[in-house]
Amino acid sequence: MFAIFLTSGLFLGWSLGANDAANVFGTAVGTRMISFKKAAILSGIFVILGAVISGAGAAKTLGELGAVNAIAGAFVVALAAAGTVYWLTVLGYPVSTTQAIVGAIVGWDLFSGALIDYVSLQSIILSWIISPILAAIFSALFYKLIAHGIKSAQIHMFRLDTLIRTGLIIAGIAGAYSLGANNISNVVGIFVPISPFADIxxxxxxxxxxxxxxxxxxxxxxxxxxxxxxxxxxxxxxxGITEMSPVAAFVAVLANAVVLFLFASEGLRAFLLGHGLPAFPLVPVSSSQAIVGSVIGIGLIKGGRGIRWRMLGEIAGAWVATPVVAILISFVSLFILQNVFQQKTYIPVEYKLTAEAEQRIVTAGIPMDLLEDLRGKTHSTAVQFRKAVSQRMTLNPKQMNVLLSATEIDPVALTFQAVNRINNPSITADQKIAILGLVGKAFTHRWQLETALAEKSPEWRPVAGDKEQNDKIALDLDYIYRLIRSTQ
Amino acid sequence: MTESILKKKMGIEKEIDDFLNQISEAGLMSKNGMDAYLKKNMEAFAQALTSIRNTEHRGDDLRRSIEQDLYKKTLIPESRGDVMTLLEDMDALLDRFTGLIWQFEIERPDICAEFHDDFKELLLNSVEAVEAMVRSCRAFFKDINSVADHIHKVVFYEKESDKVTTRLQRAIFGREDLRLSHKMHLRFFAKQVDRIADEAEDVSDRLNIYVIKRTL
Known part of the structure; x- marks a missing residue:
């Protein structure tokens, strides 16, 4: 069964490789500075290295697909995203794989009655506008600067050719490495807790x-x-978008990388803020959209006559189609899998205002008096529960999140069987001892397990302001949860 | 053996410089050859002919080697076609110089003493036009902004060459004592020399377009 589920992840990986490698090597291959074969070999090697070496350390180990709580559901979501990207790749359009995945998850949310992550949807729409504009500004600026530099430096045509080629290769392999490191979690991250593999x-x-x-x-x-x-x-x-010179090809990948680094790097932001420096705002930037923007920027600075606007219109259409088609394919496929093949595509998540949950809500400063009649009542989906709460009182999104996470029923019982299967280098010996101390205990809410673990060991305890430590704990908890679910 | 190793080590930049040197030298050798021919110093003329033939061979070898490098290493993909055409055009100019001296050797034209200066001036203009073209080429590879500084000289020498050709032809056909066949033979040589400058100008026109295409 694991092998069948994994195929959809691998199909997603294949689609990602067919589409997103263009973000790093597209301009180099398009201008014939690097042959497709060479680009594919380099990209392949560095994607694999990035995935194996840095994939495990990526901030979101489970990726976007981590939101899907049943493996058969994850299978369909990955398949829907992969199918969408495959279709648009066949048509030759650069699209964002992440947006296809988010779209497919929205399809799952709609099917399972889970809450739709409107923040993700909003960021997709923003990235269609922000990424190309930022990248176009940067590439136009860089192009002017670099063209001026080349003119002043009087570099020999062949030396310039070597320099640009080397630059394209370095930028390409760095891009391929980060492509592997950042996206591998979406491709196979969901399968990590159920992997039957042993260390080699x-x-x-x-x-x-x-x-x-x-x-x-x-x-x-x-x-x-x-x-x-x-x-x-x-x-x-x-x-396809415009005729490019090798210098333009290099400027495009450079602008793409700089825009991603400045506007999407949490690390850089933390570093700048930590040193009392003004930081760039974090905005939703997608590499697939940014590279197209970079190319347009150069086309515009050269007068704009060479830009094929019709092609650009088709690409923009493909961007909009990506999440929409993914939602549709995902929803329909889930329906078929659930009703025709009788597979469990989601684990129903119920919401109940238990005494423990109530205590947690009051501690968070949310008044309970208007919700008294909901006490002890079970709601079968998040959507239903939210509706019931909204009818009684108005809460801001943050308060609603507290309420939802406090009341979410996620019964877990820690067993020896589950603890014995822990095979993740991230879980320390101290953390494991804390888990062992809770074997045999059952919890109604997920946060109860988290609180219990935090009481047992400081290594399970979130520290205010220590983002790295808190992210690690969140990932470790996610891993433990999936492990418990897969053994239940 | 040693030569081939050295050749392999020579970078393409050096090869192009060397190739352009051959064209420049061929111009000077053709001048020497014609001077020797007009002075009836046939020993010096034969030497000039040998030298210019060697130069032509070397130029051909270098051009082939450069073209192979361009394709094998897939260098300058956006300008490869233009550079190939440019090198072939320049090689054609080298061939013109060699062809001219060969024709002197084969046809042995009887050039009257009064036309000697005009023939020398005519060839000098063609050599200068090609020399300016060689400088334009070097600039195209090294400092594209200064190509225009050299190209206008090509045009200047081509015009000068046209003036001398017209004057020379008038003088030839104004001579009553010469047979028509003799006059036509001399006209043919004047045209042969003039054509070198004409071709240099044609190459410079194409180079102008290559420059526009490469302008960032």
């Missing part, structure tokens, strides 16, 4: 743990995607 040691030189073996498989899927189907989208980016 290579002559004692290095060891691949179960997660890394999955990441390797996902990385290979991405690499194969680039190799077998990546050329078309690369040519759209590198030659």
């Amino acid at each position: 040691s290579f002559m004692g030189w290095f060891k691949l743990n179960a997660a890394q073996q999955l990441f390797l498989l996902g990385g290979i899927a991405i690499a194969v995607g680039t190799f077998t189907y990546g050329k078309r989208v690369m040519l759209t980016v590198g030659a």
